[in-house]
Amino acid sequence: MKLYDISLSGNCYKVRLFLSLLDKEYETIPVNTAAGDTRTAMFLKLNPRGQVPVLEDHDLVIWDSTAILMYLARRYGNESWLPRDAIELAMVGQWLAVAQNEILYGIARARAMLLFKRAGDLQEYQTIGTGILEVMEQHLENRDWLALKHPTIADIACYPYVLLAPDAGITLEHYPAIQAWIDRIKTLPDYKDML
Template sequence: MQLHDFPLSGNCYKVRLFLGLIGQQAEVVHVDLPAGAQKRPEFLAINPRGQVPVLVDQDQPVADSQAILVYLARRYAPAWLPEDALQQAHVASWLSYAANEVHQGPASARVIHLFRRPGDLEGAQAKGRQVLELVNTHLADRTWLVGGQPSIADVAVYPYLAMAEEGGLTLAPYPHLQAWFARIRALPGYLELPRL
C-alpha cells in the first residue's frame, strides 16, 4: 500500500491519521506540491485530477481523502463505518460537510493565512466560525459525531478544525469541540497534527 502525500496537507493527514488509528502501514510517497509534482504526467497517470492524497492498494488508486477513508474503513476497519443505513447516511453527511463547509471555512482560512495564498480571508474566517459553532453545538450532548464510537466522520472533520488557529480563528469559545479534540488525541494510534 502506498500513500501519495504532502506532509502539511490536512487532507493527507486525515489518511495518515486513519491508517495510524487502524494500525495499517503504508509507504508514504512525498509529492512536492510547491514544485508542481502533482501536475506532472507520472502523477497524473495515478490521479488525473492532479491532487493529493492518493492511496494505491493492490495496484488500484483511490483518490480524495473522504473516498480513501470509506475505502480503508470498508476494507480494513469496518467498525469505523456503521452498517446501519441511517448512521451511514449521517457519516456521509459529515464527509460531505468536511469536503464543502470545512474546506470553504477553516481549511481555506488556513491556506490563505498560513501559506499566503490569494483569497478572501475574512470570508473564509466567517465561514470557519460558522463551522466551529455548528460542530461545537452538535457535540454538546454527544461524544462522537455519529453514534456511540468514533467513525470516519470524526477523522474527516477533525484536522482542519483542530488546525483552525493556523487560519487566524480562535478555539477558546468552543469547549465541546476542545473536549472532542482531546478524545481523538487519546485514541490508540493517534498521529500528531502537521505543523509548519
C-alpha cells in the same frame, strides 16, 4: 500501500491518522506542489485532479481523502468506522459532507491563505469556518462523537482542519465542546499527531 502525501496537508493527515488507528503499514511518497509534482503526466494519471492524498493499494489507485477513508474503513477496519445500517451510514455521510464543504472551503482555505500565501477572501473563508464551528459546538455539547455513539470516519474526516483552525486565524477558545472532542480523539489507541 503507498500514500502520496504532503506533511502539512490536513487532507493527507486524515489518511495518515486513519492508517495509524487501523495499525496499517504504508510507504509515504512525499509530494512537492511548489516543484510541480502534482502537475506531471505521471501524477495526473494517478489523480486527474492533481491533488493529494492519493492511495495506492496493490493495483488500486484512489484519490480524495473521503474516498480513501471509506475504502480503508470497509477494506481494513471493523464496521464501527463506517456502518452498514442505512440510518447510521447517513449520519456519517452528513459529517463527511461537512468535511468537504465548510471545513475545506472555510477553515482549510483560510489556513492556506495565511500559511501558504494562497489567494482568496480571508474574511469570507473565516466566516464560513466559524459558522460550521458554531454548528459543531452545539452538536457536540451533548455528544462524544460527531455521527454515532462511537468514533467513525466522520470524526477522522473533520478532525484535522478543526484542530488546525488557529492556523486559519480562528481561535478554538470559545468552543469547549469541540476542544473536549479533540482531546477525546487524541486518546484513541494508535493516535498519531500531524507531524
